[in-house]
Each structure stands twice: as C-alpha cells, then as structure tokens.
Amino acid sequence: MNYITDLLVELGVSTNLSVYLASIAIVIIAGIVSIAANFITKKVVLRIVSHYIRNNRYRWDNYLLDRKVFHKLSHIVPAIILYYFSFSFSAYHSLILKGITIYLIIVVLLVLDAFLNAVNDIYRTYDISRSRPIKGYVQVVKIFLFIIGGILAISNLIGESPVILISGIGALSAVMLLIFKDSLLGLVAGIQLSTNDMVQVGDWIEMPKYGADGDIIDISLHTVKVQNFDKTITTIPSYALISDSFKNWRGMQDAGGRRIKRAVYIDMNSIGFCTPEMIGKFKKIHLLSEYILDKEKEIMHYNLENEIDPTVSVNGRAMTNIGVFRAYVERYVEQHPKIHKGMTRIVRQLAPAENGLPLEIYAFTNDINWAVYEGVQSDIFDHILAVAPEFGLHVFQNPSGQDFKSLPKVGAY
Template identity: 60%
Template structure:
C-alpha cells in the first residue's frame, strides 16, 4: 500500500485522492493476480495433470477426471492469495482472513466429498463390491466430514476454538439422535447385512410388505433399491431387511435349478384297476414298456407265492391306471431335457379332497432363468394334461357353463 501511495504521489496525484486510489489499485492488483493464478492453474497445471492421467490405463484415473477433483483443487489458489494479502489491509484483516479460511475449508470439504465418491466408484468396479458394498460406510464418512467441517467453519467465523463448540454438542446429542435416527439405524443395518451376507448387489429378493419383487440395484446407508420385474423401483429402508422377513432367491440361482412344485387334480371316479387290454396298450408306450413287464412279473410272483385267489380283483396285487400314470410321469421327467437330474425328482400323491386326488410333481428345472423355467414347466403340464385320457384318467375341474348347457341339451328320457 505504501509502495503504491508513494508512486501515485510521485506522479502528482492529489494527496486527497491518494489513499482511495491506492486502496482500489491494490484490490485490482490482487484480483488480477488471482485471475492469472487461477487461469494458469486451470489451463497449464490441471491440463498437464489431465494429460498425464489420460496416458495411464488405470480406471481410477478417469474417475478422478470425471469427478473434476483436480479442477476443484484449483479454487485453493485464489483463496490462498487473498489470505496472504490480507495483512496489507490492517483495518479489514480480521474480516478477510476468516472469510478466506472459510472458503478454503468449504473447498476442502467439497474435494474430500468428491474423493469419497471416487473411492466408492473405484471399489464398485471390483467384483467384491457385489458381496461387500461400502456405499453406506462412504455416506457415513461424508456425514462425519460435513459435521466436522461445519464445526470448523463456524469456529473460524466466530474466532473461537472448535473444542468449545464440540463441548456444547453433548447437550444436543438427543437432537442429533432424532435427526439422524434413520441414518444410524441404516448404518447398523448395513453392518449386519454386510457381516451376515444377507443381501448383495444383483440378488433377487421378494418382500411383499413393501411391494418389492426384483433385483437389488443399490445398497445405500438408508435404503435398498429394488428394480421390480415390471421395471418399477421400490425403495426399502435398510433396517427393514433386519426387522422384517424377506425372501432372497440367491441360493436358488446359485444352485443352478429352480423348483417345480405343481399338482394335477385327478377325478377320483376315473381311478381303476388296469384291464388286460389296458396293460397291452401301456406296453407300447416307450417310457412304460420295461416298467410294465417288470411290474407284471413282480405282481405275478407275489400272487403265486401267496396263493392269491385272482377270481376277484380285490384279492392280491394288481396294476392301477393311476399307479401306471405316476410311473410314466416319473420316467417322462427323468428323460426331459429341461429337468435337473442331480436334484430331487419325485411324483407323489397328496391327500384327496373335494377337488379330487392331487398328483404332485416335485422337480427342478435345470435353468434359473424365469422365461426358460416357465417354458419347461408349461411344456411338462401341456403334455400331461393331453395324455391323461390315455390312462383312462380324467382331470378334475368344476362344472362350467358348457357342461350345464350340454346337460340341458340332452333329450329327456
């Protein structure tokens, strides 16, 4: 300031205007230095760093550029210059220095937040992120950084020690607990979910209470985002996955097989003993020929050994159409290309009821893809519904309008 003032007086400037002109000249000089320094930092230093980074093949380098971390660092330069020149304005030094430091702190907080985001993105590029996501921890770190940064900024503006402010926070702990309740619950839930491996990115989960049935696409501090199969998105609170029940289909997907558990309802009045004509007919069915011969020999041997009187079908052992049909279904599934042969496969009878006798198929498709699974299941039941009559069996269903119409159209006797 003195240097500029002496030069202005040397140029013959009116002494009454010298102090004012010196003040504005110095401000203009500092502003010019800040502009030049910022321009040089952005156009030379940052460009040079960007050029070096782009030559590297590391993925994290490009993420740093996309997040503009280095560009944010350039904001430090003007603030440092202003802070350095604050002493040239003794009357305003106590105002300029805190404001410059505040700006530096805000820029630092912004840079740290961006670096934390970069860390998360870099981590997500690795396969382990699907099983051990850290997004929740990153969000907690951001909250801590913001709280600490806010305390430092307020302490700087007040000209007090941050320790004094921190000592007063104890009294506000109850308020913080209320304000950050969801975040704290989410943090605890996130640790539990990660430690117990309950949910991973990409898992198919079902949670009817929240209308969720789809793939997990994001796990954050407060919420788990699920993209449903109709492409809607459901947001589930993280702690709800700990407190409520849900289905995770990961085990099924990893096993390589998806369960088929469905029953055919057989009209009980169509179940009967096999006649000789029926047995001869069954012998010509590819999957049954060996079974019929084997069972006939076994039954004949049993009846002969026990001297059974075969004049009545009630005596001894005999083939039934439902038993033969069950054996056929079992063989059919054993040879079906869409059925997993290494997993449980059985055809069983359930307790009969008002809808007939349930003949349940319990097997696993060899694909976990939804469309393939449904195709395999439909293909099996299409076939079984169509061939039931070949065994003298009727599929049960309640009378329909066409049934009643047929009864009414019959001529009266």
C-alpha cells in the first residue's frame, strides 16, 4: 500500500487523496485476486480432484465429492488471500481479522457438516447400518460442533476468552436442557433402539397411535420416518418408540413365512353322516383315497371289537362329511407348493356361532411378498369354497336381496 501511495504522490496527487486511492486500489486488487483464486480452485483444481476421485478404484471418496466437501473447503482460499492483504490496512487490521476469523469458522463448520454427512453415507453402504444406524449420533456431533463454533465466533467478536462463555453456559444449564429436551430424548431413545435392536431401516412396523403402517425409511436423532403402504410418510418421534407400544413385522420377514389365519363358515344344517354313495365318491378323490381306506378299516375294527350294530348311524363310529372335508383341506394345504413346510399347518374347527361352524386354516406361505401372499391365500380359499358342495356342505352366508327374490311368491289374501 505504501508503494502505491508514494507512486501517486510522485505523480502530483495530494497525500490524503493518495492514501484514499491506494486503499481503494488494494481493495480492488484483493477482490480480483480472491475471485481469480476461487475461480482457479473450483474450475481447475477441483476438476482434477473430481476426475481422480471418479476414476479410482475406491468408492468411499465419491461420497465426499457428492456431499461437496472439497467444494466447501475451497472457500478457505479467498480467506487466506484476504488475510494477506489485511496487513495493508493497519488501522482496520484487527477488525478485518475478526471478520476473516468468523468467515473461517463458518467455512470449517460447513466443511465438517458435509464431511459428517459423507461419513453417514459411507456407513450406510454396510449391512450393519440397518441394525445400527449412526445418523442420530452424527446429528448430536453436529449440534456440539455448531455450539462450539458459535461460542468461538461470539468470543472473537467481543474479544473475550471462550472459557468465559462456556462457564456462562454452565450457569444456564437448566435453560439449555429445556432447549435441547427433544435432542436429549432422541439421543437416549436412539441408543436404546440401537442397543436393543428394536427397529432397523427397512422394518415393517405398525403404530396405530401415529397412523403408521409401513416400512421405516429413515432413523434420525429426533424422528423415525415410516413410508406407509399408501406411499404417505408418517413421522414418529424417536422416543415414542420407547414409551409407546408398536408392532414390528421383522420376525415374519426373517422367518421367511407369512401367516394365513382365516376361517370358512359352514352351515351346520348341511353337516351329516357319510352315506355309502358319498364314501364311494370320496374314494375317487386323489387326496382322500388313502385316508378313506384307512378310516374305513379303523372304524370297522372299532365297531367289530365293541360289537356295535352299524345299521343304526348313531351307534359306534362313522365318517361325517365335515370330518372328511377337513381331512381333504388338510391334505390340500400340505401339498400346496406355496405353503411353508417347516412351519405350523393346522385345519381346525372353532366354536360354533350364529354364523355356522368355523373351519379355520392356519398355515404360513413360503413367500413373504405381500402380493404373492394374498394370491396364495385367495387361491386356497377359492378352491375351498368351490369344493365344499362336493362334500354335501354349504358355506354360510346371510340372506341377500337376491335370495328373497328367488322365494316363491305368496298370493294375496
């Protein structure tokens, strides 16, 4: 700056005006150099760095590039240049230095924020991230860094030691606890959720209190995001998963089987003993032929052993159409290719009710995909409903308008 001032004085410019013009010239030069340095850094250096990162065999550094860590780091270059030119303004040097320091603090915080985001992205590429997410912990570190950055910036402005501000914050701990209540609750909840392996990204959970029924897509410090099956997003406070009850379907997903638990209601008026004609017909059914033969031998042996007169149907033992039908459904479910062979398979009668006798199918499909599961369940019950009349059984159904229309018309009196 002195060189420019002396040059202007030699050219006949007054001393005061020379100092003023020299200051303007330094500011312009500093601005041009800063812009040029920033341009070179972003257009040349960053392009070289980006090309190298994109074409090397490592993948983790791509996340640093995607999160613009190096782009934000390049903003330090203008600050270094301005720091060098600040010595030309001795009267304002301390003020300029404070501005540069605050600017550097902001840049460093932005760089660290982007770097922590990249670390979380890299961690999420590993399978362990599903059961042990670190996003909540990353957010806690960010809060801590921004608090420290704010303290350093304020202490630089007022010219006091950061220790004084930190001791003042200690006195306001109760207020701080109130301000960061949700963050603290979220942190504690995140630790418990992670330690106890209660939820993972990708888990299907149900939480009626919050209207959530779908897959977890994100777990953060404060919230857990659930994408419902209607594609809406429900946001649940992290601590609510600790304090409230919810259902996690991960056990079903890990087991590889999805439960079918549905009943067909049989009209009890259609239940009765099997006639010889019916038994002859049932023997021709592939799934029942062996069962009928074994059952006939068993019943005959029992009746002979106990000297029972079989001409009266209520004496001794006899086959019923509901029993044969149940045996058929058991075998049909067992041989179905989409039913899990390693899990429970039951066809049972429940307590009779006003709607008839419930015949419940309890089994698991070997495919947990929702669409496949519903298709398998529908196929099974389609068949059961269609085949029930072959056993002389009627499925219960409340009378409809069409049923009343089919009744014979009663003449008017």
